[in-house]
Amino acid sequence: MNRSTVEEPGLGYDDLPRLMTLMTGDEKHSFSATSTLDVLWVLYSQVLNVNPSNPNDPGRDRFLLSKGHGPMAYYAVLAAKGFIPVETLPTFAKYDSILGKHPDGVLVPGVEIGSGSLGHGLPIAVGMANGLRARGATSQRVFCLVGDAESGEGSGHEAIALAGRLKLGQLTAIVIDNKSDSNGWPGGISTRFAVEGWSTSDVDGRDHGAIHEALVTPHSDRPHVVVASVEPKS
Amino acid sequence: MTTMRERFTAVTSELLDSDPRMALILADIGVAQFRESGVVDRHPGRVVNVGIREQLLISFAAGMAKEGFRPIAHSYAPFLVERPWEQIKLDFGHQGVSGILVSIGATFDEADWGRTHQAPEDVQLLSMLPDWRIHVPGHPDEVEAMLRAAAPEDGCVYIRTSISTNKRAYPIKGGRFSSVKTGSGDAPTVIAVGPMLDVVSEATADLDVTLLYANTIQPFDGETLLSVLQAPEVVLVEPYLQGTSAAEVSRALQSRPHRLLSLGTSRKENRHYGTSAEHFAASGLDVSGIRSQINEFVRQRVAV
Numbered sequence: 001m002n003r004s005t006v007e008e009p010g011l012g013y014d015d016l017p018r019l020m021t022l023m024t025g026d027e028k029h030s031f032s033a034t035s036t037l038d039v040l041w042v043l044y045s046q047v048l049n050v051n052p053s054n055p056n057d058p059g060r061d062r063f064l065l066s067k068g069h070g071p072m073a074y075y076a077v078l079a080a081k082g083f084i085p086v087e088t089l090p091t092f093a094k095y096d097s098i099l100g101k102h103p104d105g106v107l108v109p110g111v112e113i114g115s116g117s118l119g120h121g122l123p124i125a126v127g128m129a130n131g132l133r134a135r136g137a138t139s140q141r142v143f144c145l146v147g148d149a150e151s152g153e154g155s156g157h158e159a160i161a162l163a164g165r166l167k168l169g170q171l172t173a174i175v176i177d178n179k180s181d182s183n184g185w186p187g188g189i190s191t192r193f194a195v196e197g198w199s200t201s202d203v204d205g206r207d208h209g210a211i212h213e214a215l216v217t218p219h220s221d222r223p224h225v226v227v228a229s230v231e232p233k234s
Numbered sequence: 235m236t237t238m239r240e241r242f243t244a245v246t247s248e249l250l251d252s253d254p255r256m257a258l259i260l261a262d263i264g265v266a267q268f269r270e271s272g273v274v275d276r277h278p279g280r281v282v283n284v285g286i287r288e289q290l291l292i293s294f295a296a297g298m299a300k301e302g303f304r305p306i307a308h309s310y311a312p313f314l315v316e317r318p319w320e321q322i323k324l325d326f327g328h329q330g331v332s333g334i335l336v337s338i339g340a341t342f343d344e345a346d347w348g349r350t351h352q353a354p355e356d357v358q359l360l361s362m363l364p365d366w367r368i369h370v371p372g373h374p375d376e377v378e379a380m381l382r383a384a385a386p387e388d389g390c391v392y393i394r395t396s397i398s399t400n401k402r403a404y405p406i407k408g409g410r411f412s413s414v415k416t417g418s419g420d421a422p423t424v425i426a427v428g429p430m431l432d433v434v435s436e437a438t439a440d441l442d443v444t445l446l447y448a449n450t451i452q453p454f455d456g457e458t459l460l461s462v463l464q465a466p467e468v469v470l471v472e473p474y475l476q477g478t479s480a481a482e483v484s485r486a487l488q489s490r491p492h493r494l495l496s497l498g499t500s501r502k503e504n505r506h507y508g509t510s511a512e513h514f515a516a517s518g519l520d521v522s523g524i525r526s527q528i529n530e531f532v533r534q535r536v537a538v
Contacts, residue, residue, distance in 0.1 A: 106330045114328050117320060123290045124325055127297020134257070134279030135301065158287035162294070
C-alpha cells in the first residue's frame with residue numbers, strides 16, 4: 001500500500017464534475033460539495049495511505065469527513081479512487097442506496113464515520129489519534145475535514161483544546177473556509193487552533209500544490225491544522 | 235460496606251491493569267480517585283481526563299473504541315447522559331462502536347446541589363436508543379459483577395451507580411429478574427428496580443404480593459415477569475422518572491389484559507434541596523407512600 005498509488009479505475013480530477021452530476025435530486029448543499037472537492041482530491045491522490053481493496057486495513061490512514069453536508073464531492077472522489085462503483089452514484093439518496101445526503105460509515109466502504117450532525121468528527125478523531133498512539137501505532141495519521149461554520153460548535157472547541165494538550169502529532173484537521181460562518185472568525189480560524197498548541201497552515205483551497213505541501217509538512221509532536229480558503233459561499 | 239463508587243473505582247482499576255483493551259475516559263469527575271488507585275500514572279494513554287468537556291468525553295471514548303479499545307466513560311449522570319445524549323446516539327450507536335458508561339449521582343443522590351445535579355431522566359433517555367443494556371444496581375457487589383461482565387463484551391452498557399443501596403446483593407443473571415417473594419394466586423406482581431428493593435420489601439412486608447427484583451432494566455425481562463404473573467396486575471417501582479419502563483411492561487403483557495401501576499419520581503420539578511430521601515418521599519417513593527399506592531391499586535381492582 002503506497003501513497004498516491006492506490007488502485008484507480010482510470011478516473012482523474014477532470015472526471016469529478018461528471019461524476020458529481022450523476023448524483024441528482026434536491027440536494028441543497030452544493031456549495032459544501034464543491035468547497036471540499038480539491039482538498040478531497042489531493043488527500044486521496046497524494047496524501048492518504050489507503051487502499052480501496054482493503055479499506056479497513058488497520059495500517060491505513062484515517063480520514064473523517066466531519067462536514068457531512070454535501071457529500072457529492074466525497075462520493076465522486078471515492079468512486080474515482082475505486083472505493084465504490086461509479087454505478088452507485090445515480091442511486092444517491094434513494095431508499096436502498098448506500099449513498100445518502102449525509103454519509104454513513106457503516107454502509108460506505110472507506111468511510112470512517114457517519115456524519116451530518118456538525119461537531120462530531122473532530123472529537124472522534126481526537127479519540128482515534130489518541131487510541132492509535134496508545135496502542136503504539138504511530139505511523140498512521142488521522143485527518144479530519146471540518147467546515148468554517150461547523151467550527152462554531154462547542155464540541156469542536158473541546159476537541160481542539162484537548163488535542164493540543166495531548167500533543168497529538170498524528171492528527172491533522174482541515175478547515176474548509178468558504179466564509180459561511182454567520183459571525184465570522186476575527187483574527188482568522190487558524191489562530192483558534194494556534195492558541196491551543198497546534199501548528200497551522202493557511203492555503204488556497206484550490207491550489208493542489210499548496211494543499212499537498214500543507215498536508216505533508218512535518219509537525220512533530222503537535223496536531224496540525226490546514227485552513228483551506230475557497231470562494232465565499234454566497 | 236464500600237460504596238458503589240468505591241467499588242467502581244477499585245474494579246475498574248483492576249480491569250485496566252489486567253486488560254490492555256480497557257480504557258477509562260474522565261471529565262474531571264473521579265480523577266482524584268483514579269489517581270489514588272495509580273492507574274492514571276500506570277496507563278497514561280488509556281486513562282485520559284478530557285477536562286470538563288462532556289461532549290468530548292463521549293466522542294473521545296467512541297474514537298478510542300474505533301481503535302479497538304473498550305472505553306469506560308464516567309461522570310455524574312446529568313453530564314454523562316443528558317448533556318452529550320446526541321454524542322451517545324451518534325458516536326457510539328450510529329458509528330457501530332460501543333462502550334461502557336458508568337454514572338454517579340443517580341436521580342436525587344445530590345439533591346442538595348439542586349436541579350442541575352439531579353438526573354431522574356437518564357434511564358428513559360438511554361432506553362430510547364437501541365441496543366443499550368441498562369443496569370440499575372442496588373448493591374456494590376452488583377456493580378462489580380456488572381463491570382466484570384461488561385468489560386470483555388462489545389455491547390453498549392450503562393451502569394447507574396447510586397449512594398442508595400440494598401442490604402444484600404442479587405446476581406445479575408444475564409439481565410434476568412430475581413424472585414424475592416411469591417404471593418398467592420390473587421397477588422399482584424411488584425417489580426422493584428435497583429435501590430428501591432429494600433424500601434419496597436418493607437412496604438410490602440405484610441401484603442400479599444409477588445416481588446421481583448430488577449437490576450437490569452434494559453433489555454426488559456418480560457419472560458420472567460410473565461412466568462411469575464398470577465393476577466394480571468403489575469406494580470413497577472423505579473428509582474427514576476415515573477413510567478420509564480411502563481411500555482416494556484405493556485409489551486411483555488400484550489397478550490393479556492392487565493393493569494399497571496407505575497411508580498417513580500414525579501415529572502414535575504420539585505424545587506427543593508435537602509436529601510434524596512426527602513425527594514423520594516415527595517414522589518411517594520418512601521415506605522408509606524409505596525404501601526398506600528399499592529393498597530389503593532388493589533382496592534381499585536374490578537371483578538370481571
